[in-house]
Amino acid sequence: MTSPHQDRPNGPATAGDGQQQPKYADRAYRSMAGITGGVLLLVLAGWLGGDAIFRGHGRTPWLALAGLLLAVPVIVAFTVRPAVYANDERIRIRNPLRTIVLPWTAVDRIRAAYSTELFSGGRKYQLWAIPVSLRARKRASRQASRAAAAGDNPFGPSRPRRPGLRPGSPSADPTRAWSDQAVDELSELSDARPVPEDGAERPPAEVRWCYELIAPALAGLIVLIVLLAI
Template identity: 50%
Template sequence: MSSQQQPTDEPVYADRTYRSSMAVVTGVLLLALTAWLCGDAVVRGSGSTPWIALAVALCAAPLIVAFTLRPAVFANDDRLRVRNPFRLIELPWGAVDAVRARYSAEVLAGGKTYQLWSVPVSLRERKKATRPQGGRFGGLMGRGTAAPVARGPAAKPAARPRAAADQVVDELRDLAERGAARPGAQGGVHVRWAYEVVVPAVAGVVLLVALLAAG
């Protein structure tokens, strides 16, 4: 009997998606405001005003989308895809050197650093998460204040809360460690410019400058 051939790789599961819900809400509101203001100028304006309003909308809308709705991070067992305002970076786990969160979340690969725009680091949230938790007496110890006496079985210490960005970075580090040796996680870093954002924004700027110059 011939032995059955074993699969050389494990299946890749659906991407985990990381994005800022606050940025999405902000983007939707800004797009609605831009549509209202520019639309009103197009309908009620006279002379070159409607054209200037269209140029502003053509320039502003892609930039709003780029910095609010577009940023996202997609991660699976083989690779990390980082969608930043103007670039799409694809990083196989085998090419990733480190994932860290300092003043911003970032991934290091091939001697370069790529920021994760959709994983904002809040220093205030991090400071709050690492602040020592007080007990029933507000954490005060001193004269006239005694520590509460534990009764019954010793309770396990509660897990220390972590900032949202640090939790995401921990998950990405875990995926990187588990996926670095996978055959499907090998290769180099690929970077592609988001021409669907850059081209209309530049066209809007050129049109706006031309209209303003023409008076």
């Protein structure tokens, strides 16, 4: 399952002809299953680690503290942190250990095969926040088959969808997997800002490493190795 944030008005923007047009916040794509699993793991780690810290003896409290220092950033990075934010101008990919910002004019294509991938020039970036579920695709295929058997056209015009709504909501299309719908929405935004012709300079990607999670995880790992070695 996934949980997005709906577009919200953020003030008017002036179009080229001088008319005022509404400006919207970024569309957000996140995995509710990943966030839920991450929160449960954090609760479990806090419970076990806290019990070892307050009731353990000898080196046990220090080992538990070092283990928490390593485990908590890793859990947050791979479950709670991943997200994709997109607006009419750019896409921001927040992966476990780094954030990539790309204008749509630098994006060649986005696809969802066994994972969701974005291609820019000769580089490929994974979109961790939009996992591909073969099980969801099979379920959507069954829904499409039932709709076809009932006389509906699953490939015909469907009701309007607001970007990023979670599967099962009134605006989601039950005959398609959510990851495929999300890729379609992102591809539409990318197609509206075509890549410059050959020879034209592409805007570079902005990449920022998540040192606020990397540093404590490395510190916890080092402390844990030292405690186990002595």
